[in-house]
Amino acid sequence: xxxxxxxxxxxxxxxxxxxxxxxxxxxxxxxxxxxxxxxxxxxxxxxxxxxxxxxxxxxxxxxxxxxxxxxxxxxxxxxxxxxxxxxxxxxxxxxxxxxxxxxxxxxxxxxxxxxxxxxxxxxxxxxxxxxxxxxxxxxxxxxxxxxxxxxxxxxxxxxxxxxxxxxxxxxxxxxxxxxxxxxxxxxxxxxxxxxxxxxxxxxxxxxxxxxxxxxxxxxxxxxxxxxxxxxxxxxxxxxxxxxxxxxxxxxxxxxxxxxxxxxxxxxxxxxxxxxxxxxxxxxxxxxxxxxxxxxxxxxxxxxxxxxxxxxxxxxxxxxxxxxxxxxxxxxxxxxxxxxxxxxxxxxxxxxxxxxxxxxxxxxxxxxxxxxxxxxxxxxxxxxxxxxxxxxxxxxxxxxxxxxxxxxxxxxxxxxxxxxxxxxxxxxxxxxxxxxxxxxxxxxxxxxxxxxxxxxxxxxxxxxxxxxxxxxxxxxxxxxxxxxxxxx
Amino acid sequence: xxxxxxxxxxxxxxxxxxxxxxxxxxxxxxxxxxxxxxxxxxxxxxxxxxxxxxxxxxxxxxxxxxxxxxxxxxxxxxxxxxxxxxxxxxxxxxxxxxxxxxxxxxxxxxxxxxxxxxxxxxxxxxxxxxxxxxxxxxxxxxxxxxxxxxxxxxxxxxxxxxxxxxxxxxxxxxxxxxxxxxxxxxxxxxxxxxxxxxxxxxxxxxxxxxxxxxxxxxxxxxxxxxxxxxxxxxxxxxxxxxxxxxxxxxxxxxxxxxxxxxxxxxxxxxxxxxxxxxxxxxxxxxxxxxxxxxxxxxxxxxxxxxxxxxxxxxxxxxxxxxxxxxxxxxxxxxxxxxxxxxxxxxxxxxxxxxxxxxxxxxxxxxxxxxxxxxxxxxxxxxxxxxxxx
Numbered sequence: 032x033x034x035x036x037x038x039x040x041x042x043x044x045x046x047x048x049x050x051x052x053x054x055x056x057x058x059x060x061x062x063x064x065x066x067x068x069x070x071x072x073x074x075x076x077x078x079x080x081x082x083x084x085x086x087x088x089x090x091x092x093x094x095x096x097x098x099x100x101x102x103x104x105x106x107x108x109x110x111x112x113x114x115x116x117x118x119x120x121x122x123x124x125x126x127x128x129x130x131x132x133x134x135x136x137x138x139x140x141x142x143x144x145x146x147x148x149x150x151x152x153x154x155x156x157x158x159x160x161x162x163x164x165x166x167x168x169x170x171x172x173x174x175x176x177x178x179x180x181x182x183x184x185x186x187x188x189x190x191x192x193x194x195x196x197x198x199x200x201x202x203x204x205x206x207x208x209x210x211x212x213x214x215x216x217x218x219x220x221x222x223x224x225x226x227x228x229x230x231x232x233x234x235x236x237x238x239x240x241x242x243x244x245x246x247x248x249x250x251x252x253x254x255x256x257x258x259x260x261x262x263x264x265x266x267x268x269x270x271x272x273x274x275x276x277x278x279x280x281x282x283x284x285x286x287x288x289x290x291x292x293x294x295x296x297x298x299x300x301x302x303x304x305x306x307x308x309x310x311x312x313x314x315x316x317x318x319x320x321x322x323x324x325x326x327x328x329x330x331x332x333x334x335x336x337x338x339x340x341x342x343x344x345x346x347x348x349x350x351x352x353x354x355x356x357x358x359x360x361x362x363x364x365x366x367x368x369x370x371x372x373x374x375x376x377x378x379x380x381x382x383x384x385x386x387x388x389x390x391x392x393x394x395x396x397x398x399x400x401x402x403x404x405x406x407x408x409x410x411x412x413x414x415x416x417x418x419x420x421x422x423x424x425x426x427x428x429x430x431x432x433x434x435x436x437x438x439x440x441x442x443x444x445x446x447x448x449x450x451x452x453x454x455x456x457x458x459x460x461x462x463x464x465x466x467x468x469x470x471x472x473x474x475x476x477x478x479x480x481x482x483x484x485x486x487x488x489x490x491x492x493x494x495x496x497x498x499x500x501x502x503x504x505x506x507x508x509x510x511x512x513x514x515x516x517x518x
Numbered sequence: 519x520x521x522x523x524x525x526x527x528x529x530x531x532x533x534x535x536x537x538x539x540x541x542x543x544x545x546x547x548x549x550x551x552x553x554x555x556x557x558x559x560x561x562x563x564x565x566x567x568x569x570x571x572x573x574x575x576x577x578x579x580x581x582x583x584x585x586x587x588x589x590x591x592x593x594x595x596x597x598x599x600x601x602x603x604x605x606x607x608x609x610x611x612x613x614x615x616x617x618x619x620x621x622x623x624x625x626x627x628x629x630x631x632x633x634x635x636x637x638x639x640x641x642x643x644x645x646x647x648x649x650x651x652x653x654x655x656x657x658x659x660x661x662x663x664x665x666x667x668x669x670x671x672x673x674x675x676x677x678x679x680x681x682x683x684x685x686x687x688x689x690x691x692x693x694x695x696x697x698x699x700x701x702x703x704x705x706x707x708x709x710x711x712x713x714x715x716x717x718x719x720x721x722x723x724x725x726x727x728x729x730x731x732x733x734x735x736x737x738x739x740x741x742x743x744x745x746x747x748x749x750x751x752x753x754x755x756x757x758x759x760x761x762x763x764x765x766x767x768x769x770x771x772x773x774x775x776x777x778x779x780x781x782x783x784x785x786x787x788x789x790x791x792x793x794x795x796x797x798x799x800x801x802x803x804x805x806x807x808x809x810x811x812x813x814x815x816x817x818x819x820x821x822x823x824x825x826x827x828x829x830x831x832x833x834x835x836x837x838x839x840x841x842x843x844x845x846x847x848x849x850x851x852x853x854x855x856x857x858x859x860x861x862x863x864x865x866x867x868x869x870x871x872x873x874x875x876x877x878x879x880x881x882x883x884x885x886x887x888x889x890x891x892x893x894x895x896x897x898x899x900x901x902x903x904x905x906x907x
Contacts, residue, residue, distance in 0.1 A: 333541070333542045334540065334541055334542070337542070338611040338639060343670070345542075345547060345612055346547060346567040348542055349547055353543050358541055359541060457527075
């Protein structure tokens with residue numbers, strides 16, 4: 032639809048499109064014989080900015096006919112604002128208005144001036160709440176798109192860091208931004224992701240979480256895309272040749288491709304001493320295995336394979352179980368379920384009720400259940416230990432992936448004992464190894480075996496010794512330190 | 519393809535069978551077995567560990583030893599009788615100790631050995647001990663204040679002492695059966711004695727326990743039958759020869775005074791010269807443990823003399839014990855026959871049956887001890903000499 036050369040008519044049209052919504056504000060100012068129309072939404076534009084910058088500058092403009100042929104030209108050149116575009120397309124008006132722009136129309140032109148007068152609806156940059164670290168930058172992404180990109184630009188001042196916008200959502204018209212470093216990330220992958228995003232035809236995208244499912248092809252309990260609210264993690268991923276997706280109004284960025292080991296590492300790993308962090312990483316691996324297998328192994332060794340337990344331990348286990356009326360598997364599943372419920376309710380509940388919650392939780396899970404003879408003390412220890420170990424990982428999807436497989440192990444252990452665990456483990460490894468996204472095997476660098484990437488896998492070598500980016504990710508430029516001709 | 523793999527895995531799961539599913543509170547964990555003989559029948563007593571007599575919350579999980587008892591002409595039958603008395607399934611996977619009485623040993627151990635060896639649950643690595651002068655059942659029932667659980671008490675008594683006491687030596691079930699089966703070698707078993715009469719739980723409340731178990735010297739077996747017991751000194755020598763002792767104590771006379779010497783890392787090597795001539799070399803380290811006279815230990819010659827006396831003593835003891843066993847028991851517990859078998863297999867095959875009775879008593883053994891006195895302990899000289907300075 033074209034813009035008519037009549038302010039009155041255009042304003043009427045817009046009002047009609049918006050169904051005469053109350054937040055639509057219009058004003059007509061006469062400049063000589065020419066009507067100047069101002070349209071904005073008071074809900075998304077800042078009124079003060081509109082009056083200070085737009086209306087004030089329109090009023091102050093003198094009719095300088097020698098230089099400018101029309102009022103439109105005059106305004107276009109002299110209006111106060113840092114961001115200004117023009118459009119001839121009437122259909123774009125609703126998008127601009129909703130996004131907080133002010134539209135200025137004149138009688139003598141079929142073009143409209145669009146000025147940025149957005150109301151700041153975002154909170155400021157705050158400390159990350161879901162991925163806290165001890166040593167390192169504390170800032171985190173917010174709901175503001177520009178701020179998020181700014182937090183990255185601030186860190187990587189390279190012109191090769193490219194951001195590309197795609198609008199997704201028929202109704203929400205959400206800006207989705209793909210960020211990558213042009214001369215590191217592989218073009219093939221960037222196009223692949225862009226194509227995938229462009230194919231999405233949905234009425235609304237509200238958070239980056241919505242997008243994730245469109246990006247991965249194979250179903251799995253474990254996340255194949257890393258979600259983070261840490262700008263430093265995103266920056267280091269970009270430097271490693273990964274691709275980052277920002278979604279407007281979402282404080283969580285998506286990093287892809289992600290492999291299993293990315294969820295065990297934290298950005299803090301690179302700010303601490305390599306030897307100490309290597310030990311920490313080994314601890315994380317140990318707790319990964321503990322949290323996956325402990326309840327299953329407990330069930331297996333107490334109901335099928337008692338022979339593997341040392342004498343004194345078995346007797347102590349047997350005595351503890353003496354008055355418990357349920358089978359071991361039921362006991363463990365019961366306790367695990369209670370813990371999961373506690374965790375879920377703890378997230379949903381306002382934080383000032385959390386104390387009451389934890390007291391009840393500790394009492395129910397802990398002493399009361401044991402005193403009542405419903406569960407044995409050792410079962411409480413097993414479940415508590417398992418749960419503590421699972422809390423080491425920050426990514427909620429990763430934790431839930433572990434939970435899913437833990438229950439599979441528990442079920443196979445309660446039917447088939449240690450052999451069941453072994454078989455379930457084979458299936459587990461098969462499943463993980465067969466996962467592939469964007470050409471990267473999920474278990475890289477372990478499978479396919481990639482020794483050069485092992486410098487930063489289970490242990491971390493000191494930074495001066497790591498010359499190359501992880502080579503399992505498809506990248507154009509593998510060297511990150513030193514000159515290319517060095518060996 | 520995928521379906522086939524899943525099917526295959528499923529079949530794998532099914533054919534393993536889930537027949538051995540049992541909850542911990544359905545099994546009676548046997549930690550000790552006592553085997554006695556009453557005329558033609560075996561009296562088997564099993565010590566069950568997971569009896570909770572308190573019936574309170576499992577928090578106070580203190581195990582109460584319980585002994586069940588059954589009689590039958592075989593181990594299986596006796597155990598069947600016990601099963602009728604217990605509400606739980608008997609479980610043999612965690613046996614600590616098996617005690618056999620002298621009667622059983624004299625009658626032949628192999629008559630009762632099969633059951634525990636054949637049972638897939640049992641680990642075969644538990645201690646086998648001979649109950650001397652008492653019923654195995656009685657020894658199984660003694661509670662000790664240091665380790666309130668009888669079988670564990672015996673096992674730890676065995677475990678700690680086999681390293682530090684030269685008179686005994688821990689033998690596991692499989693070790694003993696292996697010794698019986700090895701050609702040209704006979705087995706020995708440690709023995710245990712019940713001291714005192716009363717056997718009740720009050721024992722736990724006494725400051726000096728009324729009843730206790732004491733490890734005594736080794737029992738010599740010929741084939742699978744008990745031949746007799748050694749003395750304490752003999753046991754020490756046997757253990758040196760069998761390389762099963764880490765520490766032992768010797769006393770030598772020097773200047774009309776007794777010097778106690780502990781030996782460490784003593785090891786012996788038997789060399790075969792000909793089918794009836796053997797050389798034994800003993801090496802090791804020694805340390806003076808106690809000396810109360812005013813001998814001057816700073817003098818190297820004195821140390822050398824004491825060392826020589828110690829070596830003489832060891833040589834003497836070993837020679838004596840070999841002689842004694844040759845004459846009294848005619849049972850080759852040292853494995854000289856095995857060396858013959860290894861070096862002259864064809865000859866040995868011919869004489870294997872008569873080895874113990876005819877050939878073993880005739881063999882000649884030369885013993886050479888070469889231990890070194892390397893330390894005088896925390897103080898260098900004797901107290902009197904130190905004072906004289």
